[in-house]
Amino acid sequence: MNLVDTSDLEGALRRVYGQIPSGVLALGASVSGQLVGMAVSSFSTVSLDPPLLAVNIRNESTTWPHLAKSERIGISLLAHHQGEAGRQLSGPDLGTRFTNIEHVVDNSGAVFLTDALLWMDATHYDSLEAGDHTIHLLRLERTAEAEIGSPLVFHRSRFTVVVEE
Ligand SMILES: Cc1cc2nc3c(=O)[nH]c(=O)nc-3n(C[C@H](O)[C@H](O)[C@H](O)COP(=O)(O)O)c2cc1C
Structure with missing residues (x-):
């Protein structure tokens, strides 16, 4: 094992992460009647009481400021077959991110993907600057779980699946 100092890694850090x-x-x-959304793989569960989830968003994201305007954010955990949706939700055109992706617009304003594994309706709780990203804490107000299904996994810049032993 040859440990390299992170100050020398620069671009390679993306690979490391x-x-x-x-x-x-x-x-x-x-x-305001427009669907906005993005794919996020940098996230973690944070607290049970209050129920908090953290998403780490690039400071230069042009999508986040739109999401920040919404009182509610819909969070869907993608299932193994939703790789194409994951790609589209990170595409360059904000206006077409949900095109041809089955989704539900909740009364709250949260938008959820049909066929996902887990749905969470969240409000903004707090945020913390963290280098070139900001950690946004979202408070989970309502959740629903699919009964079956396995998750989509992002690894080495590719979508893959969980292999069951
Ligand atoms: C699998 C995957 C995971 C991503 N995870 C994050 C993330 O955790 N944080 C983030 O800011 N952007 C993430 N992105 C990028 C955003 O989905 C999206 O491409 C980016 O926000 C587009 O730039 P914009 O916000 O300026 O529209 C991810 C993209 C993909 C495909």
Whole structure:
């Protein structure tokens, strides 16, 4: 094992972070009648009481300011077959992120992907600057779980699946 100092890694840090497998969330909201959303793999559960989830968002994200305007954010955990949706939700055109992706617009304004594994309706709780990203704490107000299904996994910049032993 040859440990390299992070100050020498620069671009390679993306690769290093990419070694850590994660699930993929779709964040979505209806803002003034427009659907806005993005894929997020940098997230973690934080607290049970209050129920908090953290999502780490690039400071230069042009999508987040739209999501920030919404009182509610829909969070969907993508299922193994939703890789295409994950790609589309990170595409360059904010206006077409939900095109041809089955979704539900909740009365609250939260937008959820149909066929996901887990749905969480969240409000903004707090945020913390963290380098070139900001940690946004979202408070989970309502949740629902699918009965079956396995998650989409993001690993080494690719979508993969959980292999059951
Ligand atoms: C699998 C995957 C995971 C992503 N995770 C994050 C993330 O955790 N934080 C983030 O800010 N952007 C993440 N992105 C990028 C956003 O989905 C989206 O591409 C980006 O916000 C687009 O730029 P914009 O916000 O300026 O529209 C991810 C993209 C993909 C495909």
